[in-house]
């Protein structure tokens with residue numbers, strides 16, 4: 001579904017993403033981990049058209065994403081949630097989710113259809129019945145579910161999820177994890193998930209990719225990653241520095 005080949009992104013002299021190759025298959029949940037500053041968010045930005053990579057190619061269902069705008073990438077079926085929750089707090093829950101449905105679909109989607117998709121996505125994440133509430137009145141955990149609903153309302157093939165577990169209780173993280181798992185199982189969505197909370201990511205991913213200082217240092221099952229010495233060293237280095 002998504003194939004990245006030799007992707008490099010530099011900021012001046014800093015190589016934030018260094019010659020990275022990876023792929024994400026249909027209906028796969030793939031984790032993206034690595035110490036602070038490893039290049040994870042930058043890699044998401046190269047996929048979603050925020051930054052053009054200096055080198056490399058990223059194809060999605062056979063189409064080249066490099067050179068496309070964030071809007072075009074979204075319309076091809078790649079949704080995204082952000083580390084900092086980006087809900088419009090004074091708008092209703094339904095309006096927030098509808099924005100996702102409109103932004104992520106081609107222009108032929110009518111307002112009525114977008115609203116219907118938004119309602120359906122809200123019900124899917126457990127926010128059915130809260131459509132008219134102000135988004136700002138929701139708990140942080142519910143606002144994160146709303147972020148997922150916004151993404152899912154676009155009916156994507158792939159959703160990129162950036163540190164959705166931060167600031168949540170273990171029970172809330174478990175609920176978010178279940179939403180992601182159900183998105184894969186019931187909607188056929190692939191998930192590419194940046195997360196620092198290891199327990200969450202180890203419990204649900206099919207595969208984990210590890211970045212360190214821009215380079216991919218491992219790509220394997222949670223068990224393989226857990227016992228990978230290079231990965232342990234990268235995290236120990238972070239603790240020491």
Ligand SMILES: Nc1ncnc2c1ncn2[C@@H]1O[C@H](COP(=O)(O)OP(=O)(O)OP(=O)(O)O)[C@@H](O)[C@H]1O
Nearest residue numbers: 011014015016034035036037038039040041042043
């Ligand atoms: N727009 C930018 N301009 C210059 N440098 C940047 C820019 N964005 C990121 N960087 C640098 O690129 C490197 C990788 O940053 P990035 O945010 O991708 O890491 P990360 O793995 O997502 O980190 P974290 O886990 O802390 O969010 C860092 O050294 C960062 O300072």
